[in-house]
Amino acid sequence: MTATPGPTPTIVLVGHGMVGQRFLEALAERGLTATHRVVVLCEEPRPAYDRVQLTSYFSGRTAEDLSMTDLAFLEEHGIELHIGDPAETVDREARRVTARSGLAVDYDVLVLATGSYPFVPPVPNKDAAGCFVYRTIEDLLAIEEYAKSRATVGAVVGGGLLGLEAAGALKGLGLTTHIVEFAPRLMPVQVDDGGGSALLRTVENMGLAVHTGTGTQEIVVGGDGAVTGMKLSDGSELATDMVVFSAGVRPRDQLARASGLEVGERGGIAVDEQCRTLTDPHVFAIGECALAADGRVYGLVAPGYEQAQTAAATIAADEASFTGADLSTKLKLLGVDVASFGDAHGATADCLDVVYSDSRAGLYKKLVIGSDGTLLGGILIGDAEAYGTLKAFTGSVPPVSPESLVLPAGAGAPAQLGPSALPDEAVVCSCHNVTKGTIRNAVTERSCTTVPEVKKCTKAGTGCGSCVKVLGQLVNAELEAGGIEVDKGLCGCFSQTREELYEIVHALRVTSHRDLLDRHGREDARGGDGCEVCKPTVGSIIASLAPTIGASGYVLDGEQAALQDTNDHFLANLQKNGSYSVVPRIPGGEIAPEKLIVIGEIARDFGLYTKITGGQRIDMFGARVEQLPVIWARLVDAGFESGHAYGKSLRTVKSCVGQTWCRYGVQDSVRMAIDLELRYRGLRSPHKLKSAVSGCQRECAEARSKDFGVIATVGGWNLYVGGNGGATPRHADLLAQDLSDAELVRLIDRFLMFYIRTADRLERTSTWLDRIPGGLDHVRDVVVHDSLGICDELESLMSAHVAYYRDEWAETINDPEKLSRFVSFVNAPDTPDPVVGFVPERDQMKPDLPLLNIGMRPAQSMEAALEGSAQR
Amino acid sequence: MTLALETTDLKVRLQLTDAWFTVCDLSTLVPGRGVAALLPDGRQVAVFTDRDGGLYAVDNRDPFTGAAVLSRGLTGTHRGRPFVASPLLKQRFDLETGQCLDDDTVRLTTYEVKAA
């Protein structure tokens, strides 16, 4: 650094939390780190980390993953960071801070960013062994250790945002979890009664016990002084091994109080709109420790970031002010979307509510509308898709009726409010206060063409991430409006759509991805390795057309093996801990006792978890990769074959018992289901294919929720297509009526082949039918009336598939070369993966998830690692 | 073009702190697919090769889920650089630097690897 005349002015930051770190970045952005000495006193044993994502530690993020700083940033800007050394006194006369280690630093500017501490209600025994708070990584490590070594039940005091986070963490550790909340509903601050009850039902359905309207009176301890339970205000006692207090936070303003700075009545260091303390112009306070000029202490990170920017700007002698912030939040708590924005509780005079609620589905949506139609705020529970758009419309009159904004799609509410309807001033990203105008400008003036570019350029979407979806829609809309063609290509490697690639592969008989890429890929992708999108897509196209174009129909042959998604590659479904599930085909759901016994024996011998699936067959979970061939050798031996549960291919054809037994049945639905399942098994397609056959209109097989569903009539069969369960349910449409067996099969052959030819990657028949021009009528013209004259070809493609079908597992277990890939480690093929372990549950077993969280710490010796895993 | 005879003799080796550690024969690797290897200290490494014969080695543990599965991910080229996509939640990682392409804050440990 070049020498500046006179001593370099010094900025001291006390507290290296989320807001402190943002402040340092703002200093650097404004060039203040070059003109100032910057000293940071950090109390915790590690530099700033992402507290908001704390709970993700339990889903595998490590403490390092949560870090928000890198040492290179600090070094580059000459920032002096003192870890584990909190400020103990501030002498404002001398302008000197002294830290615990004795380090004394003279400051020109002092910035306090000391955050909050968790509030623990003053109940007896609150400090007993087994009582915890949840704020830092250290808290979390302590909770984890206690839970693993001596707890099976845990209770969280407080059912607010943090309480639910903590409860999620305890549940993730495998504890039976209770939530005790004093208020009559969960998340009392963010949601109203209606939202509270939707949330309650969902949380209870996850197996958590919720006690609302109940206070904690005393922590009960055993002889060893450790927690054994808690006494509740309703007189009952709850047995628990540990207690986590999450009953709110209080600003950490002790340092400020002790040095004579003014604090609010209920805590918080009082500051003005520039975040300068009211008492001393040399001292600033930002984040959760500050009492802002609007009289509020903000407990969210976005307002803290804004304060950090304001303080840095003020120090740089720029104009900035923090006059208050919006408390909008969108969170995923325990996997449930919870959002609230604007005047969520309807505090404005004369406002009205629009409410949609479906308790069964755990949905609750409320909009608060002003008397002039202005959208004032709202609450969304269970589905917060619309959060981004709604929040941005807050304060204006939306262009469509409010009802249509909360009703589920299909309930007479076609009005989908796209972000294109937003005014330019609307704030799209509230973490970084970025308006729609700024985003449009990034596309039109600063030539950003992708979301990542816009993120870099505007910072939008780099905070909580809740606005990224709207961001994507805006970027595309802007590009299209600017006449720039939005790239519809499959991926970064191919400019063609899936349909176009299918035509190329078919017409030119291309049998390898490499050829296709080198000859037809985008210029800069040729010669490369492709990507995770085009490899499986092209692999699937080649597999669908294999017999016709002269490729091997076996998905693990040659280059094909390298193209398959990981599930197809191991012919099994990967589970969250790295183990696999095994699903043998049970055509039509019909299975003889002998075969059931074989499945039972295999599951027992290998200690697999068994479950009847929603597809009328049996899934066995928890197989290690090296066990797959042995398990399948026994299954194949007993006459089973692959169920393709892993493939984008035919899954099951469900059946009802039909005419043979049922008094209402009019056709043999079981036989037809088996015939169809055997005909289309192994057929690779753009997405999975499901089917069902019902014996009469009562529809016990749920055929109308399938890609192709068949319902018996007195005169034959009705064929329905384009049905879907799943995320966006759709009833199938009738394609043709009263078909004979042969007519039915012929129509399905044509329908499936036409779909495989023209659909996009990962497009189910339902979305495909809704997308293609002409819709159902067009498809009927093509497959029933042969309007394109391609039906002969479609049929012959299908008969080639049927003729060439071979069971993938039977082929695999007979091929030593293919089997060699089913090993845990290439250098230790018989050593099981030490992080794949299981723990008992309800007479069976389930993945040992904490084992994944520990990961393989480098210091751990191999013996220790292996010992911990050998559960069976 | 290398002669088949030569390639079968080549071993894939990883640089550990003190020495080069032999993982497997080079011929075991299939372009576009990985293998997992166990290190003496219990860590796991995912080793890959691409169609140009480039070799890459990164930590096998998927930082987003904790499962040791990255060797089973699909590989590819993004802007001329090799990457692997996690088979669980599909985040992509640069194979040379370990940097996660979908989350700036996440990076995998990488290992020096050679065929000799």
Ligand code: SRM
């Ligand atoms: C095992 C099973 C649940 C169960 O315990 O019953 C199941 C399990 C999975 N389903 Fe399912 N689905 C199962 C029946 C269903 C059903 C019911 C049915 O088929 O009648 C549906 C609704 C019907 C439908 O698909 O339209 C269903 C709709 C989905 C969806 C949503 C599809 C959609 O179009 O929205 C997915 C996600 C996807 O495919 O993208 C999915 C994805 C999955 C995956 C593959 C998720 C994954 O990638 O890990 C699960 C893995 C299974 C495994 O590891 O073995 N599963 N899934 C059922 C297996 C049936 C079978 O025997 O093959």
Ligand SMILES: Cc1cc2nc3c(=O)[nH]c(=O)nc-3n(C[C@H](O)[C@H](O)[C@H](O)COP(=O)(O)OP(=O)(O)OC[C@H]3O[C@@H](n4cnc5c(N)ncnc54)[C@H](O)[C@@H]3O)c2cc1C
């Ligand atoms: C589990 C959890 C989930 C959360 N989820 C969300 C969410 O989804 N959305 C959201 O907006 N917010 C959320 N929050 C709140 C968010 O984390 C805080 O608003 C944010 O961290 C505040 O930043 P800060 O820098 O003011 O305080 P902190 O991040 O707490 O940092 C303050 C730092 O100062 C240190 N310190 C205190 N005194 C001294 C001293 N004398 N000397 C040196 N250092 C000192 C402390 O040790 C601490 O490291 C969550 C919080 C938790 C705990």
Ligand code: SF4
């Ligand atoms: S669909 Fe009809 S035939 Fe089949 S089980 Fe139900 S009532 Fe009986």
Ligand code: FES
């Ligand atoms: S709103 Fe949080 S990142 Fe945009």
